[in-house]
Amino acid sequence: MARESFEELPGYAELPDDVKDLEIAATARHGVRLFLRRVNDPDLDHPGSHRLFRERAAQRAEEGMALHLLLRTHALGVYVLWQALRDVAHPGEEAALVELVDILLQTHPGVVGAVAETYLDERSALEAEQRAQQRSLVRGLLDGMVPPGHVLLDQLRLEGPSLVLALGLDSPPPEDPVAVRRRLRRVQTVLDHAFGLDVLALLDGDGGRVIVPKDCAPPADLPRRLGKASGLQVRVAAVRADGPEHITDAGRTATEILRITRVCGLAPALHRLDDVLLEYHLSRRNESSHRIAALLDPVAERPELLETLRTHLSHQQDRRATAAALALHPNTVDNRLAKIAEQTGIDLSSPRGTALAIAALLLRDSEG
Known part of the structure; x- marks a missing residue:
């Protein structure tokens, strides 16, 4: 030889x-x-x-x-x-x-x-x-368990600004693990193609978190692309991180934006902090938070009333739009809103009452 x-x-x-x-x-x-x-x-x-x-x-x-x-x-x-x-x-x-x-x-x-x-x-x-190690590092960075600048993070090659995403798959059906893995691979592929590089993703059956290691904006049609790949409605929250040291906070903010859009009944779409500024502010916890959340205690055992309230607020308090979304007669919506006002004392016809209702819904959800 x-x-x-x-x-x-x-x-x-x-x-x-x-x-x-x-x-x-x-x-x-x-x-x-x-x-x-x-x-x-x-x-x-x-x-x-x-x-x-x-x-x-x-x-x-x-x-x-x-x-x-x-x-x-x-x-x-x-x-x-x-x-x-x-x-x-x-x-x-x-x-x-x-x-x-x-x-x-x-x-x-x-x-x-x-x-x-x-x-x-x-x-x-x-x-x-390698994938398991990378996932562990990404999770540690997003959760704040691995401090920015740690030598292990060199493997992620994060330099300069990044984009952090939180993904939510609405109502995923019960499926076997193989089907879930296939869906997640399709979602990962769409993300990689959308940004032109291998993104750092932590995905599960309900959604996940993603770090895009470059300074960029998400494509406007990203939720549609992800929805087509997954067969589900997908909501995406996007937050820019000015540097690796800001990724943890950006991840938490993106996750919170995602939660707020769900609680407020917003349709799955691409969401940014500016889209929910008031709701985000009202959902911050302080000394008064538990008392505001308790305003809805009288209707806590009436899920249909809470759902009507949430839908009514997400449709800009339009009774006909609320009725159409819930497949109810507008008079039924009026009756339910009147019952909420009677039992909670919240006046939904006033700006103050509307703000209280939004804050109460958000704070109750964060407690849960």
Whole structure:
């Protein structure tokens, strides 16, 4: 197995000398020995004969060698061995040469199959480990458990401003884990394509959080794209982080925006803080929060009243729009709103009463 033959392979020359001179050479010798054993006993199928090939394939996968280069070394090894057999064959030995080549070609698919299988398994395991580590780092950063500037975060390559998203999948149906994983892969693909890079995503069946490591604005049709990929309505909250040290706060703000849009009954869309400024302000907790939340205690056991109130507020207190959204008669809406006012003392016809109702809904939800 002349080294000169392998030097012709693209990328071979860049390999470390110990890999070329020791490991690849040892693997080639092992392959020749296996071939000679099969020549002596064509029916021999020695257990563990592919072990060295598998070990080397796993090592090459861990080192990052391209699979095509690894497989080419094996294919070239077979060709060089064929050349050696051809060169030493004498006239009249054609039948023997054909028999030897037949054995050589019979054994090659098994070797290539073992090498490719092991390589892909090892790469899959390594990539799964890398994804798990990346998810752990992203979660730690968003949750504030890994401080900005930590050496581990260098792996995320976060520099300068970023965009942080919170995603909400409305009413995901009960599904088996395989279907959920497929949906999340489609969502991940849409996100990567939308921003032109691999985003850092923490996704689950209900949505998740995403860091887009560049200064950009989300596409206006991002919820529609995600909805098409997931088969569900998707709401997206977007917050800009001026630097890695602001990502934790941006993630919390995005999650809160998402919660507020749900509580206030806003339709799934692309939401920013400016879209819910008043609601965001009213939902901040302070000394008066528990008393404001308690204003709705009298109707806490009447979910239809709370849903009517939430829908009425989200439709700018338009009784007909509220009735249409709830599939009710407008008079029924009026009766329910009157019952709420009677039991809570909140006057929904006044700006103050409307603000109190919004704050009470938001604060009760945050308590839950």
